[in-house]
Amino acid sequence: MGRVTLQNLAKQFGDVVVIPDASLDIPHGEFVAFVGPSGCGKSTLLRLIAGLEDASGGKILIDGVDMAHTPPARRGLAMVFQSYALYPHMSVRGNIAFGLRMARMPPDQIAARVEGAAKMLNLTDYLERKPRHLSGGQRQRVAIGRAIVREPKCFLFDEPLSNLDAALRVQMRLELMQLHQSLDATMIYVTHDQIEAMTMADRIVVLNHGRIEQQGAPLELYHRPQSLFVAGFIGSPRMNFITGAAAAKCGATTLGIRPEHILLEPLAAAATATAMPQSPPIWPEGIAGKIALVEHSGADSYLHVDSEMGRLVVRCDGDYQGGVGRPVSLWPHSAKLHKFDQHGMSMNHATQG
């Protein structure tokens, strides 16, 4: 089993409060991602769970037992570090076996488990090598192997993919998801990359200044962000924010609309009838603007449009031909409009609920 529960967990370094009060329940088998900008306390939270930092207050229950002041060695967790943190003086075999040796497991059992993990991670041919003779991806796999042989209650990942190149990162992402399915283990994953969080996690916990801003399934966070912060953090490219008179007309301080929820004029004519049954009351004529920049990513193009509402980003077809300077008219999808009050909190649910 691997249930991790945080109760009013707090951490401060001297006078600096990093985590004021965090409570969270992670059931067995869940893949949870902690996301947030750098300095939001996500790594500190993970290190608190790991036992690498001492909690200033609160409880860390692992399978119901408070381990807030138990040394990391006895918490039954395994961690994969951003820098891999392999033991440079040991072979791959030595690295993977180290935790089992510390647990005084009989040598034949250690060998069997190491072989098993190596097979699973395609490391069989590299078992006798030293870490410095491995590529980045292989080192990453060794670090994961070191974690899985111990059969921990919970896996902790601290930005494990950020040192890999883009192609490898996507591949390792898939391998980690596969691993999660086959091991049926609890995993806590820290990342600043919201795409990693969106694609891999069962649940995302968004942190801001050490506080849990919002938690929920990836799509829930995408569709129903509770605050400006979450709205701006989840989704790529970022959500467009509109302030001023247009927002006031809707009774909000800020309006948010994602680039993928804005249509361009020529298409809008056809789409308004079907895809957008309720035409936005705020902009009956659409928003007029001029293209300032075009980003082509192949499948999609992103237009940066200077409009009367400020710079807006719009997603459109990858083959979009219009160039810089061309006048366009934008049609936000009214059902996808997010409203936020003066505190940056969402008003959508208040009105709905």
Next chain:
Amino acid sequence: MARRGSVIKKVGLSGVAWAIGFLLFFPILWTILTSFKSELDAFSYPPKFLVFDWTWENYEVIQQRSDYIGFAVNSLILSLGSSLLALLFAVPAAWAFAFAPGRRRKDTLMWILSTKMMPPVGALIPIYLIFRDTHMLDTRTGLILVLMLMNLPILVWMLYSYFKEIPEEIVEASRLDGAGLWQEIIFVLLPMAVPGIASTLLLNIILAWNEAFWTLNLTTTEAAPLTAFIASYSSPEGLFWAKLSAASTAAIAPILILGWFAQKQLVRGLTFGAVK
């Protein structure tokens, strides 16, 4: 033109470097040469550089007269013993400074180093009295203790700086892997710090080998190392240059040879393949 200029510059610089090197080494070379001369040749003017009757006589005389081997064994035991003992205390101390820093880490480190700034004479009388009352005068145990304490600050500082270079995440990984404090130090930290520990140990052996103040003041015969051996040749027999040279050469030879073989270990170079 530029290339030719740089070649000339390189040749010139190498020449200067060799000249300075030779100048620094010359006294030692001269001592070694003199130790193989007869007393007469050692005094001759103009001095004889290489053309003289080479002889082992001086070495035979000094061994017969003052038991070189006995002094050398003492030197070996004192320098090795004190360095190893100091290591035993310095490793945990350096670990604490590097991986479990408290609020007063800087102050404590400076305080440790500051003990090296006091002239040893200031502590001579109390230590002498303590040694007399505890019957540790002229014992190897007593000298090992004093030399250990003398070098401990340098050991702690050197090991601390080596440990600081070890990525903390590796140490943390071992903690999560279930290693206790001593397992972490023995299986993870020490193997990674081997080059640093080796060079620290070597430097301390050299320092302890050369230490003359405490060894001269706290010993007479039983525990006297080579420093006392040379000293016994310098004042009363100052005119016997060849024998003094032989004594000096014999005293520095072991440490020179050790230094020569350990050169590679002295050059630090452990690449941390584990990180990035």
